[in-house]
Amino acid sequence: MAIGERIHFFRTMRGMTQKYLGLAVGFPERSADVRLAQYETGTRTPKADLTSALAQVLDVSPQALDVPDIDSYTGLMHTLFTLEDLYGLTVSDADGELCLRVDKDKGKSAYELLQMLSAWQEQAAKLAAGEITKEDYDRWRYHYPKYDTTQIRTRVPSKGFSDAFLKALSEEPDE
Missing domain, CATH: 1.10.260.40 (lambda repressor-like DNA-binding domains)
Structure with a gap:
C-alpha cells in the first residue's frame, strides 16, 4: 500500500x-x-x-x-521473497494450513524478526482473549515499536537498507 x-x-x-x-x-x-x-x-x-x-x-x-508498496499480489510476493532472503522467512504446511515461519538459525536478523513476530502474536492473543481492546491493539500496531514491552530495543533498518530493499522490490525479475 x-x-x-x-x-x-x-x-x-x-x-x-x-x-x-x-x-x-x-x-x-x-x-x-x-x-x-x-x-x-x-x-x-x-x-x-x-x-x-x-x-x-x-x-x-x-x-x-511509509510502508513498502504492496498494491499487487506480485508486489506482495516479492516482498515475501525478499524477507525470505534477508530473514529466513519460509512458507510451510502445518495441519493442512499454509504458515509463514522464521528460521531462527538463519542469523541474528532472523532471530530479531522472530522476536518481533512473537511480540505481535502476543498482542493478537491478548486481543482474542479480551485482555486488551481493539483500540489498544491498534495503538500497539500503529506505533510499533513504541509500546512493545517485550524487547529492550528494536533495531530499525537504516534508510540506505530501506532504499535498497524498495529498489530490489521494484526491479523486474529475470525470466
Whole structure:
C-alpha cells in the first residue's frame, strides 16, 4: 500500500476530513484539502518532515505511513521473497494450513524478526482473549515499536537498507 493510501486509511479511520488534516499540518485554509488530496492520490509524495507531521496528527508512527508498496499480489510476493532472503522467512504446511515461519538459525536478523513476530502474536492473543481492546491493539500496531514491552530495543533498518530493499522490490525479475 502506497503512502497516500495509508494517509487516506488513517485519516478516514480517525474521522478527519482532508481539509481538517491539511490545516492541522499547516497548509493554508484555501488549499488544505486540495494538497491532502494530492498526497492521498499519489500526485505528490510527502517529504520526511511532512510525513512526520501527518503521523503526529494521525496519532501513528511515521513508519506506519511509509510502508513498502504492496498494491499487487506480485508486489506482495516479492516482498515475501525478499524477507525470505534477508530473514529466513519460509512458507510451510502445518495441519493442512499454509504458515509463514522464521528460521531462527538463519542469523541474528532472523532471530530479531522472530522476536518481533512473537511480540505481535502476543498482542493478537491478548486481543482474542479480551485482555486488551481493539483500540489498544491498534495503538500497539500503529506505533510499533513504541509500546512493545517485550524487547529492550528494536533495531530499525537504516534508510540506505530501506532504499535498497524498495529498489530490489521494484526491479523486474529475470525470466
